[in-house]
Amino acid sequence: MxxxxxxxxxxxxxxxxxxxxxxxxxxxxxxxxxxxxxxxxxxxxxxxxxxxxxxxxxxxxxxxxxxxxxxxxxxxxxxxxxxxxxxxxxxVRFRSVAENVWLGRFPQLIPGVVNHRKMREMTQELFKRVDLDIDPDTTAGExxxxxxxxxxxxxxxxxxxxxxxxxxxxxxxxxxxxxxxxxxxxxxxxxxxxxxxxxxxxxxxxxxxxxxxxxxxxxxxxxxxxxxxxxxxxxxxxxGRELTNRFPPRHERRSDEVVLKVEGLTATSPRSFTDVSFELRKGEILGIGGLVGAQRTELVEAIFGLRGIASGTIYKDGQVIRNDSPKTSKKHGIALLTEERRATGIIPMLSVCDNTVIANARRYARGFVISEVQRHEAAEQEVRDLRIKTPSTDTEIADLSGGNQQKVLVGRWLLTDPEILILDEPTRGIDVGAKYEIYTLIQNLTRQGKSIIMISSEMPELLGVSDRIMVMCEGRVAGFLNDPSEFSQVEVMRLATSFMTQQSEKEAA
Amino acid sequence: MTTLDETSPEVPVVLNDEDPGEGSTEVATGLGGLNKRVLSWGLVGLGSVFTVGGVLWQHQFDHSGVKDLPIIIAMIGIGLVVYGVTGLLSRGAATDVLTFTPAKAKSFALDNAIILAMLGFVVALCIIKPNFMQVNVIADILMQSSPKMFIALGVSFSLIIAGTDLSAGRLVGVSAVVVATLIQKVDYPNKFWPDLGEWFIVWPILIAIGVCALFGLLNGFLVAQFKMHPFIATLAVQVIAYGAVSLYFAKPPTNGQPIGELRSDFTALGQTKLLEGENWAWLDNWLGTNFRGLSILVVYALVACVAIAFVLNKTTFGKNVYAVGGNPEAAKVSGVNSYVTILIIFVLGAVMYAFGGIMEAARTGGATNNYGNGYELDAIAACVVGGVSLAGGIGKVKGIIIGVLTFQIIAYGLVFISVNAYYQQIIKGIIIAVAVALDLAKYNRR
Missing domain, CATH: 3.40.50.300 (P-loop containing nucleotide triphosphate hydrolases)
Incomplete structure (x- = not known):
């Protein structure tokens, strides 16, 4: 056929x-x-x-x-x-959903004039067909x-x-x-x-x-x-080659030294995370699993000082720290690689070199003048170490592939010499070959004694890379999986949906 | 679509069985909730009380100390009634539930901060100088805002696509000069075109509009074809337009003398007063004051507001403007012809400036090449104060009207209480900064 x-x-x-x-x-x-x-x-x-x-x-x-x-x-x-x-x-954020759907082919009352009533009806009909319950008049940005x-x-x-x-x-x-x-x-x-x-x-x-x-x-x-x-x-x-292992071997020597401790952290905004506690040990990769909307990104952003905290404490090496801006987190040796690489990570029109050293420009400055030579040396060092594929450090970062852009971002934060690196969906939109390299990079970092928090929505990645997994659900910690031998997709999914089932059961009761 | 709460056997009991339309969604309960219909009826009621009260006060009681306040109260009353009735007729009047919380009150105050500040300013003016409470003052303010309304409406389209139109002011000058040179009195000895006969009044107006439209087309072409930023494209056209109109204006035999002695049928288009004269003497009697009439320009401005509101809200072109401004990529992948949309935006803008220029020429009975100088910045400021976002995608005629009136009331009011003119500049600047800051706060909330 x-x-x-x-x-x-x-x-x-x-x-x-x-x-x-x-x-x-x-x-x-x-x-x-x-x-x-x-x-x-x-x-x-x-x-x-x-x-x-x-x-x-x-x-x-x-x-x-x-x-x-x-x-x-x-x-x-x-x-x-x-x-x-x-x-x-x-x-089109400030216009209605109906207008968004029929843009470019609005139903016409007379040529040039839009038939609003018909547009509403057509939208309702369409949404019914695909089982979508949204008011056509809702503003798209909402x-x-x-x-x-x-x-x-x-x-x-x-x-x-x-x-x-x-x-x-x-x-x-x-x-x-x-x-x-x-x-x-x-x-x-x-x-x-x-x-x-x-x-x-x-x-x-x-x-x-x-x-x-x-x-x-x-x-x-x-x-x-x-x-x-x-x-x-x-x-x-x-x-185009045999990939026997999708994940590089874990770094086995674990330390018991706790570098970061979070206790009872609750967000300022009411619908975000509540009462989150965990510990991060030196040289360990803590994976954070959960569904979209589990507030994982919000949690790490709060730890990094981008969001307000209503209550709870963060300890770094046993000392209470208050992070109210990325600047203070940088001082405390915490770095964050954001989820939306394009929106909040790279600066597309700048070169690989500029993008690499931007978080750390002052280090290459004599007074007010930045040394071109030192900047390039630092950038080239990172390009070598992280095996970033780029024609030169002067290439615009937008011309690099997604995986290499991500490596540049890792390089950027490594130059600030962080002890704790938070990675939010580090391999989103990156191809399989480059993923393996990112994983290797992460494992190498733990070997150097850095501690990693990694948010991942890709189950195999979460299971294959993490040393321990914390699963979140609806803004709360649903549970921990403490040893790779007990990792399983089923268990993570069970935890990730645990409060939801309780809630719907409660509603049904 | 994928909610987890499947229909459970024990749905909360709906108390309000009589109204199935309301029962399924939200029911107005407690003290905090108020049905929109109830509110609208309330407005109608309040408006009626104002109207009747105002008229009674005017005729039965002494109001010598407060000037025309009773009439103004009655007018406000009529406004409230109209607003209430539109509320009643709008969709969802019966079901929408309005709740009042401190947070909502705060956001209402923020959303309408400019209007509230204006009201405060006006009340203060009235207390300082009761003479401000005159129907004639209102008519004056409306008259002075009318040509500006045209410029602001014209420039709003390019603002909505996150652009701007710096050629607006100079195109006002172009159209004023072009129309004035073609419509001087036939027997005037010092004519711009000495041999020109008496043309049918429509032709000079159409030519002025046509010339401006060509400049607008050039604006649009530069922006659409070369993806030039409107700021630069319209700056170029602004300079070109001024140079061109100055050359034309300086041509012999008049050699750059101001163009005057325009035909009376043309000046009537700008100087006619409505509701004034012999036939309206009864109105003066009824008002108990000498009403100097409402300028015909106000009528033009009203028509323009309605027309532009229609174009923006009801036509395919208008919606495409919002889409091109709000998310150009979305417009592109949805098959919107951005090129043509941009061309029309700038041509339509230029036509509006042309109308503004013609009104200015008719109102003042003359023109020079410096007419309209700087109008574009006032118009942009008025739009921005009225909530048109420079980031694109947002803007309503209602807001533009408020923006234009705000600046006009401030200017008029400050002159009225004899404040040094330079303070006006400072206050204007502060208004622009505060209005935009509030506006941004509104969108950054959440």
């Missing part, structure tokens, strides 16, 4: 100095979920942006229903029946990222497209929401719609995809039925 809907033949796309797509072909059948996989920079998103009209391919052809088409803008793509869920949601992502999904469906491109649609969704998305995808597949699904999450791909195309370095590696693939096979083909 082959019913070809889309053919992209021999697509080539070059950017200045880079061949992003090198003679890539893709064939998608009607009524299937076609996964597109590959490391970051493999060209998946570029290929999809060519299909959606954001980029124009240098050569190659696109056939839709066997007819050649030229797609020069998102509008043309949408008109041809191709819609796209973007990796990052794009809310919705959380994950809820707005659901709106974006509904929007993509509302185009009645033949092809829906989903570029990492689940990156900001909770587990339950992912399940719901999969139900919708299954329904769409039954209706004969083709879905091109980009994700880094192997488990998701193997669950939902019919076919998998794997890309590497701008080339197509091949296409296989999902049923013939395993996680190891996919990784293998993505990185």
């Amino acid at each position: 082959t019913d070809t809907l889309l053919q992209m033949n021999h697509i080539t796309k070059t950017f200045p100095g880079v061949v992003a797509l090198d003679d890539v072909s893709l064939t998608v059948e009607r009524g299937t979920v076609h996964a597109l996989m590959g490391e970051n920079g493999a060209g998946k998103s570029t290929l999809m942006k060519c299909l959606f009209g954001i980029y124009r391919e240098d050569s190659g052809e696109i056939l839709l229903d066997a007819h050649p088409v030229v797609i020069n803008s998102a509008k043309q793509a949408l008109d041809l029946g191709i819609s796209m869920i973007h990796q990052e949601p794009h809310p 919705l959380s990222a994950s809820v707005f992502q659901l709106v974006e999904i509904a929007k993509a469906i509302s185009y009645d497209a033949k092809i829906i491109i989903m570029d990492e649609p689940t990156s900001s969704l909770t587990e339950a929401e992912v399940g719901h998305l999969f139900e919708i995808i299954n329904r769409l597949r039954d209706e004969g719609i083709a879905i091109i699904y980009i994700s880094h999450k192997m488990e998701e791909i193997l669950k939902i995809a019919d076919e998998v195309t794997i890309m590497r370095d701008g080339k197509r590696v091949g296409t296989w039925p999902a049923s013939e693939l395993t996680t190891d096979l996919i990784i293998n083909r993505m990185v």
